[in-house]
Amino acid sequence: MNNRALTTLGTTALMALTPGLASAHTGLGHVDGLAHGFTHPLGGLDHVLAMVMVGLFAAQLGGRARWLVPTSFVSVMILGGALGLAGITVPFVELGIGLSIVVLGGVVAFNLRAGVAVAMALVGFFAVFHGYAHGAEMPENASGLAYGLGFVLATAMLHAAALGFGLLLDGKSGTRGALLVRSLGAVAAVAGVGVVTGLV
Template sequence: MNSKSLIRTAALAAFLLAPGLASAHTGIGHVEGFAHGFAHPLGGLDHVLAMVMVGLFAAQLGGRARWLVPASFVSVMILGGALGLAGIAVPFVELGIGLSIVVLGGVVAFNLRAGVAAAMALVGFFAVFHGYAHGAEMPESASGLAYGAGFVLATAMLHAAGLGFGLALDGKAGVRGAVVVRSLGALAAFAGIGVVTGLV
């Protein structure tokens, strides 16, 4: 499959999935235990796109950023989840989640270079909002810990998927692979604009 076909396929998939997956944190249904926590980040396009973009961003930066940037997101997301579980108000959560897709997608699309500390701070800032959305739905029972472990594992897997995809394209496809990664970042940024404006 050439890069144009891959880009078209990714765009079509995003378009078709967007209406059903736009919000993973609606508070609908029974929420408890590891399985529900694991499914929570995977059930919304907003969370999936942002977390995959973190992995792609880390792949673009290379070196220590490959593990420090995703680790920063996961660590601060846990803090955000604790805030949500405790009922401590965090303003503009939905806007922060939407903007995370726009900003992280844009960073990938423009292949922006940043120091490791700056990249960790950027993803950590947005991780607060994603963690809060997860934590606000975490049950206050013994299953809450299992639920939290589930959403942490799912998040780490999404980061790993983005990282692995970015590294595979960079290693095997050279310049063409970099163009595909940047195009995926642009698609994510446009999807994020749709989330922010309510069109998605």
Template sequence: MKSAFKSSLLALAGIALPAVASAHPAIGEAAGFSHGFAHPISGLDHILAMVMVGIFAFQLGGRAVWLVPTTFVLVMALGGLLGVSGINVPFVETGIALSVVVLGAVVAFNVKAPLAAAAGIIGLFAIFHGHAHGAEMPENAAGGAYAAGFMVATALLHAAGLALGYAVGHAGKRQGVLVTRTAGSIAALAGVGLLSGLI
């Protein structure tokens, strides 16, 4: 009950710990897979959005459990290709911040969207996240390894969201609803902070 609530909030905080105030800080001289892997877990915006995708997939249940995260990862790879190729996508940072707001709100309100609509929304936001990863690939990084790195890190963050959803689900219906609403609300508020430049 109370311990499950505290554990879930601690898990969410633990997932966000690697984040720093800047959304996309310099990561150092790492190249290829390691640099790609580090990019999604280096910014609060990416971490929150990816975890919310996992929780959203859990809330939808059924085929959405695997289809929603898979859609995000695959479409994000396409966005990454656009970024690496230098093809401009407007409002990337705004789109990323909005993804945190929208996904947080969707989780907080337990929105039961049709699978096609959920995949469409997820895919739209994945383009922005992928473009940011691709556009910030260092010159000395191997493109394929870098892409594999950010895709694996993203999938692991989705898995963390799914695991959090399952853990909360086993805490009991009433407590589970409270925890997911709280987690979604925190994410949405953080997204507003990112959108307004306060974070």
């Protein structure tokens, strides 16, 4: 898949997510499992920041990492979601989510290079915590399968939007675009510190 196709995919995903961001986490009335699962990742700044950082990280790495890194996150997140649905305890979930923003934001900010396998393992580690949170917070009246599909779709779209945005900046703006991406990583890392310390 070339840069133009990835950019188009990311832009489309971003446009599709815009209405969802406005109504995320309403928590009112009966909510369909798919819709609730889709809006759940969009309702928390912590989840959004981490997922955007995964997409930007993949864009910075380029090559096969553009699809393998986000795929790793989504795949392991599904496992974490299953653990949450099953009621199996995973320790330090909130800390893991907060640290995911700090670490992934820092990786993007410093434009750190990693092999594809290392990058996949890094995002996969943090995906367990995000998936667990989604699964554990599923409402009792929601279908587990529909809810899971919803949060997987939202996550994949956030990754795609960030990946497309990162590639667009890299292709159109050169050094300035790369600097903007790195600045977004720095902002996310600082926000992550706020999440970990409870200030955000």
